[in-house]
Amino acid sequence: DTAVSQTPKYLVTQMGNDKSIKCEQNLGHDTMYWYKQDSKKFLKIMFSYNNKELIINETVPNRFSPKSPDKAHLNLHINSLELGDSAVYFCASSLGPAARQPQHFGDGTRLSIL
Amino acid sequence: SQQGEEDPQALSIQEGENATMNCSYKTSINNLQWYRQNSGRGLVHLILIRSNEREKHSGRLRVTLDTSKKSSSLLITASRAADTASYFCATLVAGANSKLTFGKGITLSVRP
Numbered sequence: 001d002t003a004v005s006q007t008p009k010y011l012v013t014q015m016g017n018d019k020s021i022k023c024e025q026n027l028g029h030d031t032m033y034w035y036k037q038d039s040k041k042f043l044k045i046m047f048s049y050n051n052k053e054l055i056i057n058e059t060v061p062n063r064f065s066p067k068s069p070d071k072a073h074l075n076l077h078i079n080s081l082e083l084g085d086s087a088v089y090f091c092a093s094s095l096g097p098a099a100r101q102p103q104h105f106g107d108g109t110r111l112s113i114l
Numbered sequence: 115s116q117q118g119e120e121d122p123q124a125l126s127i128q129e130g131e132n133a134t135m136n137c138s139y140k141t142s143i144n145n146l147q148w149y150r151q152n153s154g155r156g157l158v159h160l161i162l163i164r165s166n167e168r169e170k171h172s173g174r175l176r177v178t179l180d181t182s183k184k185s186s187s188l189l190i191t192a193s194r195a196a197d198t199a200s201y202f203c204a205t206l207v208a209g210a211n212s213k214l215t216f217g218k219g220i221t222l223s224v225r226p
Contacts, residue, residue, distance in 0.1 A: 004156070041200060041219045042216070043216040044216070045213050045214065045215075048213065090156055092156075092157075100206065103157075103214065105156030105157040106156050107156045108154075
């Protein structure tokens with residue numbers, strides 16, 4: 001059983017479109033994250049939720065909107081996609097916030113903007 | 115600016131040799147974590163070391179932390195081809211709002 005699963009694995013779309021990425025974790029963790037990894041493998045946190053409450057909101061364009069319907073799910077909706085949004089987006093989860101525990105990552109969603 | 119910086123950026127060794135990777139950071143930390151990323155996959159947690167710890171072991175992995183030098187090292191002993199991956203250090207800054215800051219990673223190639 002995959003602990004943190006993301007869908008889709010690949011997303012190829014045109015500039016200006018709106019798309020969503022879904023994430024689910026079956027580890028019973030309270031905290032979930034979205035990270036962006038660029039082409040140079042630099043990984044940066046975007047958002048974090050703890051028990052459905054937003055606790056970290058980095059400097060991310062407001063075209064990106066996370067939603068956590070319950071503590072096992074964290075989705076990411078992106079409006080008006082731009083070329084610079086091309087990257088790999090990773091979902092992760094941990095037992096609790098404060099980054100004092102290991103984080104478990106999904107295998108990423110590779111987003112390519114044409 | 116980035117908190118963690120790994121060194122070297124790339125490392126190529128023969129199977130059976132040891133691999134040492136270093137990470138330096140700028141400000142006081144609560145903990146430092148090492149992760150591995152295989153090509154096309156997500157990051158996998160390896161070891162977490164707290165600021166009051168100096169050394170931790172896990173199987174063939176040994177991590178040291180020197181808070182006076184603001185640096186950490188990851189040693190993989192008796193490397194295997196399957197250890198080929200990118201390795202990242204990540205730091206939790208003391209007093210920060212609970213986020214990990216990742217370095218750019220080290221690409222390790224282990225030749226069979």
